[in-house]
Amino acid sequence: MKLAVIGTGYVGLVTGTCFAETGNDVICVDIDINKVNKLSNGQITIFEPGLEKIFLRNQKEGRLHFTTSIEEAIENAQVIFLALPTPPGEDGSADLSYILNVATVLGKLLKPDGYKVIIDKSTVPVGTSEKVKSAILLSAGSDISHAFDVVSNPEFLREGVAVEDFMKPDRVVIGTTSDKAIKIMNDLYAPFVRQGNPIIFMDEHSAELTKYAANAFLAVKITFMNEIAQLCERLGADVDMVRKGIGSDERIGKRFLFPGIGYGGSCFPKDVKALAKSSSEVNYDFKILKSVMEVNELQKLHLIPKIKAYFNNDLSGKHFAIWGLSFKPNTDDIREAPAFYMIDALLEMGATVSAFDPEAMANSKQVLGDKIKFADGQYDALENADALIIATEWNEFRTPDFERIEKSLKQKAIFDGRNLFDLQAMQNLGFHYESVGRSAIHA
Numbered sequence: 001m002k003l004a005v006i007g008t009g010y011v012g013l014v015t016g017t018c019f020a021e022t023g024n025d026v027i028c029v030d031i032d033i034n035k036v037n038k039l040s041n042g043q044i045t046i047f048e049p050g051l052e053k054i055f056l057r058n059q060k061e062g063r064l065h066f067t068t069s070i071e072e073a074i075e076n077a078q079v080i081f082l083a084l085p086t087p088p089g090e091d092g093s094a095d096l097s098y099i100l101n102v103a104t105v106l107g108k109l110l111k112p113d114g115y116k117v118i119i120d121k122s123t124v125p126v127g128t129s130e131k132v133k134s135a136i137l138l139s140a141g142s143d144i145s146h147a148f149d150v151v152s153n154p155e156f157l158r159e160g161v162a163v164e165d166f167m168k169p170d171r172v173v174i175g176t177t178s179d180k181a182i183k184i185m186n187d188l189y190a191p192f193v194r195q196g197n198p199i200i201f202m203d204e205h206s207a208e209l210t211k212y213a214a215n216a217f218l219a220v221k222i223t224f225m226n227e228i229a230q231l232c233e234r235l236g237a238d239v240d241m242v243r244k245g246i247g248s249d250e251r252i253g254k255r256f257l258f259p260g261i262g263y264g265g266s267c268f269p270k271d272v273k274a275l276a277k278s279s280s281e282v283n284y285d286f287k288i289l290k291s292v293m294e295v296n297e298l299q300k301l302h303l304i305p306k307i308k309a310y311f312n313n314d315l316s317g318k319h320f321a322i323w324g325l326s327f328k329p330n331t332d333d334i335r336e337a338p339a340f341y342m343i344d345a346l347l348e349m350g351a352t353v354s355a356f357d358p359e360a361m362a363n364s365k366q367v368l369g370d371k372i373k374f375a376d377g378q379y380d381a382l383e384n385a386d387a388l389i390i391a392t393e394w395n396e397f398r399t400p401d402f403e404r405i406e407k408s409l410k411q412k413a414i415f416d417g418r419n420l421f422d423l424q425a426m427q428n429l430g431f432h433y434e435s436v437g438r439s440a441i442h443a
């Protein structure tokens, strides 16, 4: 099939590359000319494990192209994916301007004698598919209502394992009632569900809401565990034990039960906010979401009072090493990453920071400039630091050289927002060690 993907960010690039991998001809469009130039020259623009290899292979085979021209991209495409940003607007609702602007352009380009399926992959509020349809019809010069269908096909990939998630999805959700579109979507996704995972067809509204419900549910689950962690610290329980104790109950499940310093990323924060806003617009007060947002804001700074207390409430002139800047491991995405909230708080209190992240340094430098020092390696970050703070659970931080850490740090203190280390081991090593939902180890 011939496909166009409009928006070549995390979702668009993975979507385009993975559909090329199953033999489709794909053209990805972006307004960012630098991005398109890099991609056209075989340079991948995001870090996503496994993506580069299939990106290069499909580009070499001539199945994956990049352009800045929507016109060129959609000319022969039967299927058009919208993988555009839907950032939070000022009131928290999803900003649909990227999507609706492109819909307006599509209205001018679609021909009355053809048929194309326009698929919304962005996360959008209920009713967006109708808005996209109306915007297309409004800008079209003639009646083209029979020349396209708008389908909702929310994306559930996780950054860091996006290729695996896309190639072998737990499920594919498709919102449409058009028989023509159902057939095309079925053909398109058949290679991805050969092991029997379902393609679930439903109406557009249910598909749009499914995506928000999934992300909001996961945010609730993480936040619940973060609150249990708070209780553990106050009651002398160990959150790791509680996690294992409840996770072995099949109704609860083992995943998403790890407490930490709050959820971040480009999806959960904005999607929880947008769902709360959508709810209020239909006079429903979605109370649990409000609590989730409130708790998560506090959780991002969970380590700060512990650090302050250790340094007698005076951080001025103190220097901290931070390991991890991305919002989670295996990605270079720093959007809403908890590390940045901590850095702001530390700088505000007069401290300085050296940070290291295996993949997110370039993106972080763009945001932070010279506000902090960017170290060449995880151990370089420790130079002259008073203590180490762990913000992201990259695998390479899990079994570090503790002797090197001890030699470099001025104080033998680690504040761990991801519970990477065993408490007994830290006690034996003689570190001052504080984590989330577990007893503090005092050196």
Ligand SMILES: NC(=O)c1ccc[n+]([C@@H]2O[C@H](COP(=O)([O-])OP(=O)(O)OC[C@H]3O[C@@H](n4cnc5c(N)ncnc54)[C@H](O)[C@@H]3O)[C@@H](O)[C@H]2O)c1
Residues within 6 Å of the ligand: 006, 007, 008, 009, 010, 011, 012, 029, 030, 031, 032, 035, 083, 084, 085, 086, 098, 101, 102, 121, 122, 123, 124, 155, 156, 157, 158, 159, 266, 267
């Ligand atoms: N990132 C994720 O893990 C993830 C997962 C599931 C769903 N989503 C949803 O997918 C959507 C896209 O997210 P993302 O993370 O890929 O965003 P992104 O910011 O990484 O990518 C969006 C891309 O669209 C481009 N763009 C903007 N306006 C354009 C236009 N008019 N024409 C062509 N390109 C244009 C931008 O330059 C950018 O490259 C969002 O709605 C997001 O909520 C994201």
